[in-house]
Amino acid sequence: MNISLVQGDITDQRVDAIVNAANSSLMGGGGVDGAIHRRGGPEILAECRELRASRYPDGLPTGQAVATTAGALQARWVIHTVGPVYSRGEDRSHLLASCYRESLVVAASLGAVTVAFPAISAGVYRWPMRDAARIALSTVRQAWPAGSSVAEARFVLFDSAAYAVFEEILAESR
Numbered sequence: 001m002n003i004s005l006v007q008g009d010i011t012d013q014r015v016d017a018i019v020n021a022a023n024s025s026l027m028g029g030g031g032v033d034g035a036i037h038r039r040g041g042p043e044i045l046a047e048c049r050e051l052r053a054s055r056y057p058d059g060l061p062t063g064q065a066v067a068t069t070a071g072a073l074q075a076r077w078v079i080h081t082v083g084p085v086y087s088r089g090e091d092r093s094h095l096l097a098s099c100y101r102e103s104l105v106v107a108a109s110l111g112a113v114t115v116a117f118p119a120i121s122a123g124v125y126r127w128p129m130r131d132a133a134r135i136a137l138s139t140v141r142q143a144w145p146a147g148s149s150v151a152e153a154r155f156v157l158f159d160s161a162a163y164a165v166f167e168e169i170l171a172e173s174r
């Protein structure tokens with residue numbers, strides 16, 4: 001198992017699966033979600049609509065993950081997961097951890113070898129980056145499905161500040 005860090009745009013990644021920090025509607029939004037739908041094209045939204053009409057009439061619950069085509073992206077699949085909105089009054093870490101765990105389960109079920117993750121919940125959903133990085137890295141390390149196809153989890157951090165935080169936490173845990 002290989003955990004790697006890259007600074008950049010997740011939609012530029014050539015990987016088997018790109019994880020999307022979506023919302024439960026699966027109908028798109030800003031941040032990573034907006035970028036993925038813009039670059040991936042309408043095929044992704046079409047599959048999301050089908051999922052809403054079939055498996056998820058009430059939306060994809062927080063902490064769960066589901067795959068669609070990656071459309072025009074340089075990937076085979078987009079794995080949509082819904083991170084929790086950060087709350088100072090309530091510990092929702094288990095839901096954030098669940099996003100990484102469930103995304104890896106979906107990736108393994110597809111036979112994906114390389115998977116790109118954004119810093120889920122650390123944007124619009126306001127999760128503090130350091131804590132988001134700790135949860136992301138420790139969960140991926142612990143939750144790697146045994147005998148899984150997945151060989152690389154690549155964290156794609158949008159700016160140098162986020163990259164530096166992930167680098168520091170990864171170094172601490174090595």
Ligand code: AR6
Nearest residue numbers: 009010021023029030031032033035121122123124125158
């Ligand atoms: N590539 C990599 N990372 C990115 C990119 C990109 N193209 N764009 C933003 N980031 P966010 P969330 C970083 O807001 O907090 C959407 O509206 C960003 O700087 O994308 O889980 C959804 O529809 C931040 O560090 O996701 C939901 O409603 C991290 O990715 C809601 O936002 C996550 O930021 C989800 O919010």
